[in-house]
Structure formats: structure tokens, C-alpha cells
Amino acid sequence: MSATDPTVPQPGEGVQVTTGRTLFGEDREVVAARVDGALWDLDRPIPAGAHAEPVTIGSPDGLSILRHSTAHVLAQAVQRINPEARLGIGPPVTDGFYYDFDVASPFTPEDLKALSKEMERIQRAGQRFERRVVTEEEARELFAAEPYKLELIGLKGGAAESSDEAVEVGAGDLTVYANVDRQTGEVIWQDLCRGPHLPNTGVIKNGWALTRVAAAYWRGSEKNPQLQRIYGTAWPSKDELREYQHRVEEAAKRDHRKLGAELDLFSFPDEIGSGLAVFHPKGGVIRRQMEDYSRERHEVGGYSFVWSPHITKANLFQTSGHLQWFADGMFPPMHLDEEVNAEGDVTRQGQDYYLKPMNCPMHNLIYRSRGRSYRELPLRLFEFGSVYRYEKSGTLAGLTRVRGMTQDDAHLYVAQDQVKEELTRTLNFVFDLLRDYGLDDFYLELSTRDDSPKFAGNDEIWETATATLAEVAAETGLELVPDPGGAAFYGPKISVQARDAIGRTWQLSTVQLDFDQPNRFGLEYTAADGTKQRPVMIHRALFGSVERFFAILLEHYAGAFPVWLSPVQVVGIPVADEYADYLSGVLDRLRAAGVRVELDASDDRMQKKIRTHTLEHVPFLLIAGEKDRDAGAISFRFRDGTTRNGVPVEEAIGLITGAIAQKLQVGTADDLEPAGGAGAAAAGAV
């Protein structure tokens, strides 16, 4: 649709002007117009010749407008209840919105209830949103009592388009949105805002909810004061709100912290310390499978396996630059070996030892342990290296953010002219392996430096490295998202982001280019012409950390792992005690074939056993009773309740070992390779 009204009326003549409303007003789903690419309020006059399209409330832009307008309603409610509250910013975010306030005391759950009531009143009043362009002077006068708004006015133009602050003062005119009474036209409340907004608060309906309160630093810097932030969610209808809340609940059900406790996989004993996990036997099995398979693949991929200690003298981290650039992330040193005489004088100088936060310096020493030839390159050193980082207490989160972790860390030393090929090879290696673990939906992120002083090395080297990474990333054909300022202190990186089963994305593998460490360690090799050359170093973690990857897989599969990763692959359930011996014989044969089996010989009834092990997500329940024993067979029950009864034992063993070897996910009878034998009858009852 396009608006091409040739007769733009003169202002003040009382003639009908063209607006989004005159064009699309019939359709109540339309809440704004997109005019020559920009989002406009529905009542804003559209100039002749402009191209205008409708924006419906259910579209991504429409939802953002809805959420943004709901944030304004929240802010109005807050200032009605507490006129002393000063306004921060209130942008839409994924699935919702927030608004920051400077208030004397934080919001309580009771406050949220009162605010929700007030918001309902505002929503039902159907206040119109009115846009007005103001000069900077007018704005300063209007918001004289709002120090944060004044700061934003001063920032105008300086705020990056992508920042949350740009929602208040974007490029273009300074604008104010007033909420006016539908009948009297009286201005009830107003906010500095670039808009656009819904036509009126009545469009909001009842598909919103305030979700939580939190503190947030003003403009995202911990040097600034903390404001109180209220988060909310908003949808076009109550039904969509309910669907959203349902999705949130489903995600909570697969939270790895919850599943880790329920399935007896790991724990964080208080006695050990925050962010330090122990893996229980069942979690240990999964972890060992993850690691063992990774080792196999690295072996085939031409990696050499190395080991290094967890602790080292300070000197090593001075050489590597960690103490200069990364000290905040390291545990404080242990001062050892100092001797003091009776007078208190030091008679022997002590040494500082640090827990290692990264493995690279150790691997550099391995590289440097003897002369290297160009014939050895690329040299790929791999280690499951445990590292310790002193993360701030507030940032720890389950296994995804810990203080002690094991990286599947590799350092690749290559000649300059091998860099590109090795990067490409490494990325492909990464994709292949991740697919084997069941993740196959990727995009890439290119993390580069910004002008922050936290980055080491000179600009030229950074540019070269960044350009090379960008080139390699582009050649994968995958979507590439820029991440300025996200680089490691020693170099830029590509990270592989994976989408999980419910569409969340996780940063997994990182591939980092490093020209700095080889210099610091004076690494070199002898080239074909006999000259000494400096290798380039590539840092590569595939899982990132084993613990975090474990958590991601646990959430991805919601605890129901593919057979090869399942801690218990088969549980045998005799119909009655009498059949336990027969079943035990079958299980022995499976165990001999390398399958992880258990016999449930407890006093529980068979139905109870089925329930218990189904809740544990065991992929194969093997049931044996009179009929099976007579036939030399076994009966399968799968996670979803489907069954395959009377399968000859030999065939059953083949099906199970086959599923493991093929890394199959088995949730239902049909997931198994079709059985050829005559005794195979797949029942589909749930």
C-alpha cells in the first residue's frame, strides 16, 4: 500500500490531512505506519509522495511499539503513586519492556500489585499518545525536574542508534509524547521519547504483566548510580500472554540446575565454594562420554595431547600479559617459600603462585621447549585444561558461569601463510563435532576490539587479524553478527553461536587469532630457508568449557539424552521376581557389549518401576515375563510409552548397540532401525 496523495493541505485550513489513520484506520490491528522506512504514529500527517505501509500490532515492529507504550503506562503509574520518582529510560526489549526509576526505596512485590492496578486504570482510560516536536530549550524546561532526561537531552546525537537510550532521543528531532485525556484533551503525563506509540492506551488490552524488579546502573556503567528497574512483558492479547508465560515455564522445567539435582548429575556443595561443582556418578558418565568422544575426534584431526599444572609462578603470567590485562579475573596469589628469621627479616625471598585462568601460557612453554621446524607446523596442542577464574559473586550461574572449569582448549601454532587455511579447517572441525553432539543450527559472531584500553597489541596487527577472521567467517556462508568490543585482550575472535531445541542461542566455540603471545614468549621456528620465523597462534575452545557445554546439552535435550550420552542406557524390569534371573542374563550380555545397564530388582511393582525410570529418561526399558522367557525374547518400552514386544535377545542387543554406535536419539519405537526379524512387532500405543 502506498500513500500518494498529491494535494497536501495547507496547515490550519481544517482540511482532511493524510495520516496513517486515514489510510489504514479501518483495520484495528494497525497501530502505526512505516513511512519511507521509518516508523510513524498513526495520526502523524504523511507528506505527499511518501510511501506508507501499515504496521500491525502482531508484527515485530508492532510488538515493540506496544511494549514501549506499555512502558510509558508503567512510568505514568509510578509517578502517580510516587511523584518523587525520577525517570530513567524505558525501552522495549525481547518479549517485553522495562523502565528505570530513581526512587528512595526499591519497589516491593506489593508495589508491583499497586502499580498494576494503576496501569489498568490508565489503560482503560484510553489516553491518547500525542507527539510533539520540541526545541532543546523547551525540552529542558519541560523536564527541569528530571535530571536523567536532562542528561539524555545533552547527549542527543551522541547516543548510538542501537543503544537503549536511543529510544528516548534518537537521531532527528527531539520529541515529547504526552498522554492526554480522551475527553478533555488535558495533558496527564509526558515523557521525552522518540516514539512512535500506539494511538491510545486502550489499544494495550490485558495481555501484559509486570514480571520482576531489579537494579540497573544508569546508562549501563557501574560508575553511575543504580536505578530501580521494573521489567514487564506485553502481548496483543491475554491468550498470547498466557502462551508466553507457558513458554517461560517450559524453559524453567529444563533448567540444568533443576535437572542436575533431579537426575543426580552434579551439585555445588557450599562447603567447597561458589561456582565450584562436583559431578556425581551419573553426571560423570555423561561428562566422560562427552570428553572421550572429543578426544577421539581430536586424535583423528591431527591434534597432539598435552597436560599442564593448575598452578604456576607469577612470572609466567607476567610474560603472557595476564597479570597486566586479566588480573581482575584471577584468584589472588599464594605467597610461598618465604622464610623469616626471629627478628622478622626476610631471609629467603618468597614467590607468588597463581591458579591458572587460561592454558595458553603453559602450551607456549611446551612449544618453546625445543627448537621447532616449519615441517612441524601446524602444531596443534590440545588439553582438557582446568582453569580457575575469580568471577564476581553476582555473575555465577549454575554450570554456565563458574569459578572452576575445564576448557577443551587447543592452541594451534601456524606459519603466516597457513593462517587462513588452518582457520577454515578449524571451523569445519568445530561444526562437524558440534553436529555429532546434536547441535546443528549455527551462526557466527565476530568479536573485535574497540578503543577501550583493555586490549593489548598494536592497531595494525589487530586490523590484519580481524580482516583474516572476517574473510574466513564469510566463506562459511553462515550469518555473521558483529560484536565490537567483545574480543579477548590479545586478539579478535570468531565465536560459533548455536540454537538449541527451544530456539535459544548459546555462544559455544571460539576461535581467536593471536599475534601477541608468540611475541611475548619469543616463539619461533626455522623456515625452509634457514631463517627464524615467528608462528601465529590460534586459540580454540570447542565446548568453551566442558561444564557449560554439559549444561547446554542438558537443557537442549531436557534431560533426555541420546543413547550414547545417557548415564543409564538400559534398565531391566522383570514382570515378577521369578524372571529376574532370565533378565539378568540378557543384561549381562549387554554389559559385555559395553552398554550401561541396570536391573531394577526392587520391591516396587512393575508399573512403578516403569514410571520411575521413565522420569529418569532412560532410553530403553527392557521388560521380561513369562512370554519373553519362553520365546528367548525381551520387550522394549521407550520414553514416550511406545513398546516393541517379544524381540529376540540377539536382535535386541543389535538394536541397542546400533543406536549407541550411531549416536541415535531414541524417544519412541520408530526411532530404532527397523528390525528385520519375524518376532519384531512394533506397537504404537501411548
Added chain:
RNA sequence: GCCGCCUUAGCUCAGUCGGCAGAGCGAUUCACUCGUAAUGAAUAGGUCUGGGGUUCGAUUCCCCAAGGCGGCUCCA
């Protein structure tokens, strides 16, 4: 690290307006021997996260600490 909230049995949670603590699941024992998601009964299990304070008396009120959760900042 900062802000808010939370911490009662192995787990999930009731509860006490300040007066010697309760359920379900789980565990143990006994009976039952059963054909595809919970058999029944009995028993054990808690210095109510830790330390101070107020009080005749604190699991309950106050302060501090630890741990957890949600955010901010930071990051694998």
C-alpha cells in the same frame, strides 16, 4: 562487586500474629510377585543456613555473615 528477594527433613513445600515443628515424594523394614507411568503398612529422618542481639522464652522480630535466585556490570 552492586540492588532486590529467598534459605524449615535427602527433594518439593506447609506452618508458628514469639510458647518444646508438619505433609507429599524419597530412604529403610515388612507383607504382596504383579505384563507396560505411583500396592499397602510401619519406621527412621530437622540445634527451622550460621553467628550475634531483643525477650521469661526466637525457627518466627532486629543486625551481621554465608549460600541461592532475578537483574546490572562482566564473561567460557
